[in-house]
Amino acid sequence: MNYYAAREIIRGGHGIGLYHYTVENGGGIFPVGYCSSYRTCPTCNGQAMAGMPCGACERGAIKVDPCPGHPTKEEAEEHYRQYELDGASFDGMDESAQHKCAICQVWTQRYATFSSKPYYLCDEHRNRAALDTLTQGRVGEAVSSW
16 A cells, blocks of 8 residues: 655655655655655656656656655645646546536536546636636545556
8 A cells, every 4th residue: 555645754764754645565665755865757757667767767657856845734635746847738628428617517528637536627627727726635645456
């Protein structure tokens, strides 16, 4: 299981008063999103991890300067929310049903995906600004099995 949460950075066995958004699993606790010191390789879009070497990365990731940490858990959560917003897609379509737009209640089949969750939005509202509004405060602790 993967347990996601903002956690205090530990160095030398002691908390340093700064936080990263992290995942905890059987292998330890690791910073994720923009708090991580790795990003998906822009050349292969992470496909080298599946055994398709691209020559620009190691296993689909590139090393970047790590996030120094945040003064509060809430700021670490917001940093991760921005990471999820940057990775959101806006091209989802449910061809089997109509849903009301989360902003204006107009019927739509289209949706944006944020953190693996669909947000049904009409053509006018299926954009980053609307998704930003809808997802304020939506990142906190989470559990996943993948």
